[in-house]
Amino acid sequence: MVDKASEALLYAAERGCLQGVKAALKAGADIDYAQPDNEVTGKGTALFIASYFRHTDIMTLLIRKGASMTKRTTMFASAPLHGAVTYEGKTDALELLFRHGATLDIRDCYQRTPLMLACMFGYVDTVRKLIQLGARVDLKDTGPTTAQMYCEKAEEGGNCSRAQKETMVKLIQEARLRCCNPTCGKPGDRSTLKLCGQCKLTRYCSRDCQKQHWTVGHKKSCGHDGYSEPSPLKKLWTSGRIFDFMTYVVPETS
Structure with a gap:
Protein backbone atom coordinates (compact mmCIF):
# COMPACT_ATOMS: atom_id res chain seq x y z
CA MET A 1 0.00 0.00 0.00
CA ALA A 77 23.59 11.44 -8.01
CA SER A 78 21.91 14.77 -8.63
CA ALA A 79 20.30 16.61 -5.72
CA PRO A 80 17.14 18.73 -6.02
CA LEU A 81 19.26 21.87 -6.46
CA HIS A 82 20.90 20.32 -9.54
CA GLY A 83 17.43 19.72 -10.93
CA ALA A 84 16.35 23.28 -10.19
CA VAL A 85 18.91 24.84 -12.57
CA THR A 86 17.56 23.21 -15.70
CA TYR A 87 15.61 26.14 -17.17
CA GLU A 88 17.01 29.50 -18.25
CA GLY A 89 15.50 32.54 -16.61
CA LYS A 90 13.61 30.48 -14.03
CA THR A 91 15.35 30.80 -10.68
CA ASP A 92 12.36 30.58 -8.33
CA ALA A 93 12.91 26.88 -7.57
CA LEU A 94 16.60 27.24 -6.74
CA GLU A 95 15.90 30.31 -4.59
CA LEU A 96 13.25 28.37 -2.67
CA LEU A 97 15.65 25.50 -1.96
CA PHE A 98 18.38 27.93 -0.93
CA ARG A 99 16.09 29.78 1.50
CA HIS A 100 15.35 26.46 3.20
CA GLY A 101 18.96 25.44 3.73
CA ALA A 102 20.14 23.79 0.49
CA THR A 103 23.90 24.12 -0.03
CA LEU A 104 24.71 26.02 -3.22
CA ASP A 105 27.85 24.00 -3.96
CA ILE A 106 26.40 20.51 -3.51
CA ARG A 107 28.19 17.96 -5.73
CA ASP A 108 26.90 15.21 -8.02
CA CYS A 109 28.78 11.99 -8.84
CA TYR A 110 31.13 13.91 -11.15
CA GLN A 111 31.68 16.59 -8.48
CA ARG A 112 29.70 19.10 -10.52
CA THR A 113 27.97 21.94 -8.70
CA PRO A 114 24.70 23.56 -9.80
CA LEU A 115 26.76 26.54 -11.03
CA MET A 116 28.79 24.28 -13.30
CA LEU A 117 25.61 22.84 -14.80
CA ALA A 118 24.14 26.31 -15.35
CA CYS A 119 27.35 27.33 -17.15
CA MET A 120 27.30 24.13 -19.21
CA PHE A 121 23.73 24.86 -20.33
CA GLY A 122 24.55 28.52 -21.03
CA TYR A 123 21.91 29.84 -18.62
CA VAL A 124 23.08 33.39 -17.94
CA ASP A 125 20.31 34.41 -15.52
CA THR A 126 20.77 31.23 -13.48
CA VAL A 127 24.53 31.75 -13.34
CA ARG A 128 23.96 35.33 -12.21
CA LYS A 129 21.53 34.29 -9.48
CA LEU A 130 23.76 31.49 -8.14
CA ILE A 131 26.72 33.87 -7.96
CA GLN A 132 24.58 36.53 -6.27
CA LEU A 133 23.62 33.94 -3.67
CA GLY A 134 27.25 33.07 -3.08
CA ALA A 135 28.08 30.01 -5.20
CA ARG A 136 31.82 29.33 -5.42
CA VAL A 137 33.41 29.77 -8.85
CA ASP A 138 36.79 28.22 -8.03
CA LEU A 139 35.69 24.61 -7.55
CA LYS A 140 36.61 21.83 -10.00
CA ASP A 141 34.84 18.63 -10.98
CA THR A 142 36.52 15.31 -11.76
CA GLY A 143 37.64 16.65 -15.16
CA PRO A 144 39.06 18.76 -13.61
CA THR A 145 36.79 21.46 -15.08
CA THR A 146 35.84 24.80 -13.53
CA ALA A 147 32.66 26.80 -14.02
CA GLN A 148 34.50 29.16 -16.37
CA MET A 149 35.73 26.24 -18.46
CA TYR A 150 32.13 25.02 -18.73
CA CYS A 151 31.24 28.43 -20.16
CA GLU A 152 33.80 27.89 -22.91
CA LYS A 153 32.38 24.44 -23.65
CA ALA A 154 28.83 25.82 -23.73
CA GLU A 155 29.69 28.15 -26.61
CA GLU A 156 31.64 25.46 -28.45
CA GLY A 157 28.71 23.07 -28.07
CA GLY A 158 26.20 25.60 -29.35
CA ASN A 159 24.39 25.95 -26.02
CA CYS A 160 24.95 29.70 -25.90
CA SER A 161 26.18 32.58 -28.01
CA ARG A 162 29.55 34.29 -27.71
CA ALA A 163 27.86 37.25 -26.01
CA GLN A 164 26.23 34.98 -23.44
CA LYS A 165 29.52 33.21 -22.79
CA GLU A 166 31.32 36.53 -22.31
CA THR A 167 28.64 37.64 -19.86
CA MET A 168 28.95 34.45 -17.84
CA VAL A 169 32.74 34.62 -17.81
CA LYS A 170 32.58 38.23 -16.59
CA LEU A 171 30.16 37.25 -13.81
CA ILE A 172 32.51 34.47 -12.73
CA GLN A 173 35.61 36.67 -12.81
CA GLU A 174 33.90 39.40 -10.76
CA ALA A 175 32.29 37.00 -8.28
CA ARG A 176 32.87 37.48 -4.59
CA LEU A 177 32.33 35.07 -1.74
CA ARG A 178 29.20 35.78 0.27
CA CYS A 179 27.75 34.82 3.61
CA CYS A 180 25.56 31.75 3.04
CA ASN A 181 22.82 32.91 5.40
CA PRO A 182 19.94 33.67 2.96
CA THR A 183 18.88 36.72 4.95
CA CYS A 184 22.40 38.18 4.93
CA GLY A 185 24.48 37.51 1.81
CA LYS A 186 27.19 39.94 2.93
CA PRO A 187 30.16 39.84 0.52
CA GLY A 188 33.61 39.08 1.84
CA ASP A 189 36.71 36.96 1.31
CA ARG A 190 38.36 33.93 2.85
CA SER A 191 39.76 35.98 5.71
CA THR A 192 36.41 37.44 6.77
CA LEU A 193 34.00 34.60 5.95
CA LYS A 194 34.50 31.50 8.07
CA LEU A 195 33.81 27.97 6.84
CA CYS A 196 31.27 25.66 8.45
CA GLY A 197 33.43 23.37 10.58
CA GLN A 198 31.62 20.22 9.45
CA CYS A 199 30.85 20.37 5.73
CA LYS A 200 33.52 22.95 4.77
CA LEU A 201 31.21 24.22 2.02
CA THR A 202 29.26 27.09 3.54
CA ARG A 203 30.72 30.38 4.77
CA TYR A 204 29.42 32.93 7.26
CA CYS A 205 30.25 36.48 8.27
CA SER A 206 29.31 35.86 11.89
CA ARG A 207 28.41 33.16 14.39
CA ASP A 208 24.86 34.51 14.48
CA CYS A 209 24.45 34.03 10.72
CA GLN A 210 25.76 30.47 11.00
CA LYS A 211 23.28 29.69 13.80
CA GLN A 212 20.39 31.18 11.83
CA HIS A 213 21.24 29.23 8.68
CA TRP A 214 21.58 26.05 10.73
CA THR A 215 18.09 26.55 12.13
CA VAL A 216 16.58 27.39 8.72
CA GLY A 217 17.71 24.07 7.29
CA HIS A 218 21.48 23.70 6.87
CA LYS A 219 21.46 21.10 9.67
CA LYS A 220 19.60 18.78 7.26
CA SER A 221 22.18 19.24 4.50
CA CYS A 222 25.42 19.63 6.41
CA GLY A 223 27.74 16.69 5.82
CA HIS A 224 25.61 15.29 2.97
CA ASP A 225 26.56 17.72 0.19
CA GLY A 226 29.72 16.05 -1.02
CA TYR A 227 29.71 12.83 -3.04
CA SER A 228 32.39 10.18 -2.53
CA GLU A 229 30.67 7.04 -3.78
CA PRO A 230 31.64 5.42 -7.11
CA SER A 231 29.90 6.85 -10.15
CA PRO A 232 26.45 5.28 -10.67
CA LEU A 233 27.56 4.44 -14.22
CA LYS A 234 30.56 2.59 -12.77
CA LYS A 235 28.19 0.68 -10.50
CA LEU A 236 26.13 -0.34 -13.54
CA TRP A 237 29.31 -1.48 -15.31
CA THR A 238 30.57 -3.60 -12.42
CA SER A 239 27.12 -5.14 -11.90
CA GLY A 240 26.78 -6.00 -15.59
CA ARG A 241 23.78 -3.68 -16.02
CA ILE A 242 25.62 -1.21 -18.23
CA PHE A 243 23.98 -2.97 -21.19
CA ASP A 244 20.59 -2.07 -19.72
CA PHE A 245 21.71 1.55 -19.72
CA MET A 246 23.00 1.32 -23.31
CA THR A 247 19.70 -0.19 -24.42
CA TYR A 248 17.88 2.68 -22.73
CA VAL A 249 19.89 5.50 -24.29
CA VAL A 250 20.31 3.78 -27.69
CA PRO A 251 17.04 1.96 -28.33
CA GLU A 252 16.85 -0.68 -30.98
CA THR A 253 15.44 0.38 -34.33
CA SER A 254 12.99 -1.76 -36.19
Missing part, protein backbone atom coordinates in the same frame (compact mmCIF):
# COMPACT_ATOMS: atom_id res chain seq x y z
CA VAL A 2 2.84 2.31 0.88
CA ASP A 3 4.60 1.61 -2.45
CA LYS A 4 1.44 2.45 -4.40
CA ALA A 5 1.05 5.68 -2.45
CA SER A 6 4.73 6.49 -3.01
CA GLU A 7 4.44 5.87 -6.74
CA ALA A 8 1.37 8.12 -6.76
CA LEU A 9 3.44 10.79 -5.01
CA LEU A 10 6.06 10.76 -7.78
CA TYR A 11 3.36 10.86 -10.46
CA ALA A 12 1.59 13.81 -8.84
CA ALA A 13 4.88 15.68 -8.32
CA GLU A 14 5.74 15.29 -12.00
CA ARG A 15 2.30 16.42 -13.14
CA GLY A 16 2.28 19.39 -10.78
CA CYS A 17 -0.84 18.17 -8.99
CA LEU A 18 -0.73 19.62 -5.48
CA GLN A 19 -3.90 17.83 -4.38
CA GLY A 20 -2.49 14.55 -5.65
CA VAL A 21 0.67 15.09 -3.61
CA LYS A 22 -1.38 15.83 -0.50
CA ALA A 23 -3.51 12.72 -1.07
CA ALA A 24 -0.45 10.50 -1.55
CA LEU A 25 1.18 11.77 1.64
CA LYS A 26 -2.07 11.28 3.54
CA ALA A 27 -2.19 7.70 2.22
CA GLY A 28 1.22 6.99 3.76
CA ALA A 29 3.64 7.72 0.92
CA ASP A 30 7.34 7.83 1.77
CA ILE A 31 8.20 11.47 1.15
CA ASP A 32 11.75 10.57 0.06
CA TYR A 33 10.76 7.57 -2.03
CA ALA A 34 12.58 6.96 -5.32
CA GLN A 35 11.86 3.94 -7.49
CA PRO A 36 14.33 1.29 -6.25
CA ASP A 37 14.55 -0.60 -9.55
CA ASN A 38 14.95 2.47 -11.70
CA GLU A 39 18.75 2.73 -11.93
CA VAL A 40 18.55 3.11 -15.69
CA THR A 41 16.30 6.18 -15.86
CA GLY A 42 17.64 7.64 -12.64
CA LYS A 43 14.33 8.76 -11.19
CA GLY A 44 14.60 11.07 -8.23
CA THR A 45 12.47 11.85 -5.21
CA ALA A 46 9.29 13.88 -5.35
CA LEU A 47 11.25 16.98 -4.31
CA PHE A 48 13.80 16.45 -7.08
CA ILE A 49 11.03 16.01 -9.64
CA ALA A 50 9.12 19.06 -8.41
CA SER A 51 12.35 21.08 -8.46
CA TYR A 52 13.13 19.93 -12.00
CA PHE A 53 9.70 21.00 -13.24
CA ARG A 54 9.65 24.09 -10.97
CA HIS A 55 6.39 23.20 -9.21
CA THR A 56 7.16 25.57 -6.35
CA ASP A 57 3.84 25.02 -4.55
CA ILE A 58 4.60 21.30 -4.32
CA MET A 59 8.21 22.01 -3.36
CA THR A 60 7.03 24.22 -0.49
CA LEU A 61 4.71 21.52 0.80
CA LEU A 62 7.35 18.78 0.57
CA ILE A 63 9.98 20.90 2.30
CA ARG A 64 7.51 21.78 5.06
CA LYS A 65 6.80 18.05 5.49
CA GLY A 66 10.52 17.31 5.88
CA ALA A 67 11.64 16.13 2.42
CA SER A 68 15.38 15.60 2.07
CA MET A 69 17.29 18.18 0.04
CA THR A 70 20.30 15.88 -0.30
CA LYS A 71 18.87 12.54 -1.46
CA ARG A 72 20.21 11.87 -4.95
CA THR A 73 18.99 10.47 -8.23
CA THR A 74 20.28 7.00 -9.02
CA MET A 75 22.00 7.82 -12.31
CA PHE A 76 24.08 10.97 -11.76
